[in-house]
Amino acid sequence: xSAERDSAxxxxxxxxxxxxxxxxxxxxxxxxxxxxxxxxxxxxxxxKTPAKKAAAKKATAKKPAxxxxxxxxxxxxxxxxxxxxxxxKSSAALKKAPAPRKQVVAPxxxxxxxxxxxxxxxxxxxxxxxxxxxxxxxxxxxxxxxEVYPYAHPELDFENPFQLVVxxxxxxxxxxxxxxxxxxxxxxxYPAPEDLAAADPEEVEEILRPTGFFRxxxxxxxxxxxxxxxxxxxxxxxRLEDLVKLPGVGRKTAFVVLGNAFGRPGITVDTHFQRLVRxxxxxxxxxxxxxxxxxxxxxxxxxxxxxxxxxxWHGRRICHARKPACGACPIAPLCPAYGExxxxxxxxxxxxxxxxxxxxxxxxxxxxxxxxxxxxxxPPLGAx
Numbered sequence: 001x002s003a004e005r006d007s008a009x010x011x012x013x014x015x016x017x018x019x020x021x022x023x024x025x026x027x028x029x030x031x032x033x034x035x036x037x038x039x040x041x042x043x044x045x046x047x048k049t050p051a052k053k054a055a056a057k058k059a060t061a062k063k064p065a066x067x068x069x070x071x072x073x074x075x076x077x078x079x080x081x082x083x084x085x086x087x088x089k090s091s092a093a094l095k096k097a098p099a100p101r102k103q104v105v106a107p108x109x110x111x112x113x114x115x116x117x118x119x120x121x122x123x124x125x126x127x128x129x130x131x132x133x134x135x136x137x138x139x140x141x142x143x144x145x146x147e148v149y150p151y152a153h154p155e156l157d158f159e160n161p162f163q164l165v166v167x168x169x170x171x172x173x174x175x176x177x178x179x180x181x182x183x184x185x186x187x188x189x190y191p192a193p194e195d196l197a198a199a200d201p202e203e204v205e206e207i208l209r210p211t212g213f214f215r216x217x218x219x220x221x222x223x224x225x226x227x228x229x230x231x232x233x234x235x236x237x238x239r240l241e242d243l244v245k246l247p248g249v250g251r252k253t254a255f256v257v258l259g260n261a262f263g264r265p266g267i268t269v270d271t272h273f274q275r276l277v278r279x280x281x282x283x284x285x286x287x288x289x290x291x292x293x294x295x296x297x298x299x300x301x302x303x304x305x306x307x308x309x310x311x312x313w314h315g316r317r318i319c320h321a322r323k324p325a326c327g328a329c330p331i332a333p334l335c336p337a338y339g340e341x342x343x344x345x346x347x348x349x350x351x352x353x354x355x356x357x358x359x360x361x362x363x364x365x366x367x368x369x370x371x372x373x374x375x376x377x378x379p380p381l382g383a384x
Contacts, residue, residue, distance in 0.1 A: 129281070137334055138282050138298045144331045145310035151370040152309035154260045155362040156180060161236035161261040162228070163187055166196070166221050168256045169248040174211045177362040181381035182210050184364070193234045196225035210381065220248030238262045251289065259305035267292045268308040272315030279319065279337040317356045325351040 129137070146152075155176040158164035163183070170179045186207050190196040196204070201218050208214040208221075224246040228234055236257065237243055243254035255266025267273075269288040277283055283294035299307055318325050324341030327348030332338050342348045354361050360376040371377070 134282070135298050138280070138295075141280060141331050141334050142299065142303065142307050142310055144334070145314055146306070148330050149310055149313045151367070151373040151375065152306065152313045153367050153370060154256065154309070155312075156256075157183060157363050157365050158261075161257060162193055164261050165224065165236055165243075165246070165249065165253065165257050168253045169220050169224065170208065170211050170217055172217070173213055175362065177378050178211055180362060180364050180378060182208060184380070190225075193225040193228040196222060197229050199225075217248075223247030224249060236261070238264070240266075251292065255304075255308075259308070265301045265304040266308070267296050267304045268312065269295075270312060271321075272312045273308065275321055276311050276315050276319055279324075279335065279340070281336045317353050318351075320351065320353075323351055325349070328352060328356075 154164075156164065156167040156171060157180045158167055166186070167179050167183050170183065186204070189207070190199055190204075199222060201222060204218045204222060205214050208217050211217060227246050228236060231245075232242070238258065240251070240254050240258060243249050243257060244251060252268055252270060255268050258264040259266040259268070269292050274286075274288065274291055277291060277295055278286075282298060283291055285291045285294050295307075296304060314331075315321075318329055320341070324337075325348035326332055326335075326338050326341040327343045327345040328351070329335065329338070329348075342351060353359065355373075355375045360378045361370065362378050363370075364378050364380055366375060366377055
């Protein structure tokens with residue numbers, strides 16, 4: 001009986017679910033209520049028509065979707081635990097966040113700061129020299145010049161601050177040599193501020209005539225002598241703000257007096273100093289006060305007075321205004337303007353002045369160190 005049912009079921013499946021005669025006979029022969037009730041169970045396989053198969057496939061397709069949806073619901077159900085874990089993740093994220101921020105921000109700061117320095121240096125130094133390189137080169141030039149001129153000193157003859165301030169005022173638009181040849185007669189007749197303050201202007205003019213612009217210079221030296229007597233008790237003040245108040249005294253004259261009579265550092269920006277610092281590309285400024293500030297920033301304050309002597313001496317002896325002796329210059333490798341003058345060593349040697357050319361210096365009474373180094377005193381006025 002089971003074999004017949006199996007065969008009947010197989011036929012039903014193969015025939016697409018149609019009832020065969022054998023299945024009907026088997027149902028009638030059985031006649032039992034259990035057989036009739038079992039028929040619906042046998043009909044379940046018979047209902048698998050193509051349409052039902054399609055429906056079954058759809059149902060099976062829906063079931064995986066439901067299963068897939070379930071996992072989505074499960075995390076939703078576990079959101080409480082996930083939310084508890086979230087702060088840990090966020091804190092970890094926060095801890096990790098600074099690292100990339102530093103990597104992003106640091107380059108921005110670096111790129112923002114790097115162009116700033118070259119922008120300033122390129123404006124001041126066309127060759128693109130960095131500020132650090134400029135400071136090193138400038139200080140090396142000063143060291144080299146200190147070896148060339150170890151005896152460098154103020155080239156005006158003086159015995160006290162009063163004589164120095166008067167001689168410095170007279171040195172405008174003339175050489176120190178001419179001033180040194182003129183002041184002996186002046187100080188012999190007017191040794192103190194009180195004497196010069198009461199002097200006859202015409203007599204002073206006659207003495208100062210060899211220095212040029214003698215009328216204006218006479219007015220200045222008599223005026224500053226009166227100011228010293230009236231405002232400072234006949235003494236030369238040792239402060240910059242007081243010195244510049246005297247007639248004919250500017251910052252250049254004041255720093256000459258402060259540096260050489262009082263031992264207080266100062267930069268003397270005369271025509272030689274201005275010319276050389278621009279040739280060396282220490283600054284492109286043309287105003288004396290701005291040159292003083294720019295060059296002073298390159299050196300320690302303690303070097304200012306000697307630096308002034310070194311630069312001025314080099315400008316008077318080797319690095320001349322019209323024909324610099326480049327071929328005989330000891331700092332040629334450090335000079336951006338090398339080649340503006342004569343580069344042939346033999347020809348450049350002929351351009352040297354004063355003791356570098358075997359001739360006397362500018363002082364009638366130079367320091368002993370200068371004489372010990374081979375320097376020669378200048379002749380007095382009228383000695384030929």
